[in-house]
Amino acid sequence: MEIIKIIGVGFITLIVTIMLKQYRKEFAFLAILMGGAIILFLSLDTLTGIIDFVRSLNENYNNAFISILLKITGISILTEYAVSICKDSGESSIANKIDFGGKIIVISMSIPVISTALESLTKLLP
């Protein structure tokens, strides 16, 4: 029952954060960071199964875009991790900057995909 563990860690992190917030805010932030990391770790185990399946798809279709897709997924997971923590502690401007950086990286990685799509489009058109 993976979800029970995740919920448990989430609640423990919540309690620790609330407790620390009264005394020192910076320790609350560190507790959130650690709790988030633990939960991500727990969910990464199941995620690796999904990714192996996607990789096996890649074998018989040998499409280059699946590896790009996986990379973008990884980047967005990490970006979302950082953005939600920054928003949580009230610094939405930092969250927006991280979000902006993440989007730029994703767009830069998806350029080959876009160019291939455009080429195939122009071939289709008369």
Place this chain on the structure above:
Amino acid sequence: MDVNLLFKIAGIGIIVAVLHQILSKAGREDQAMMTTLAGMIIVLTIVIKEISELFQTVRTVFNL
């Protein structure tokens, strides 16, 4: 990568907060600041170790 790390952080945080209160009440503001900074650095080293481990795992999983 276990829950007791969370409890360790909570413990250090509470101890540092209490020490800060005691020292500031005893009139030693600078030492209070020093203990808070020391506690902060200890917790930071723990958290950074775990976060780098997490990023390393994500990197290997998605071969970023």
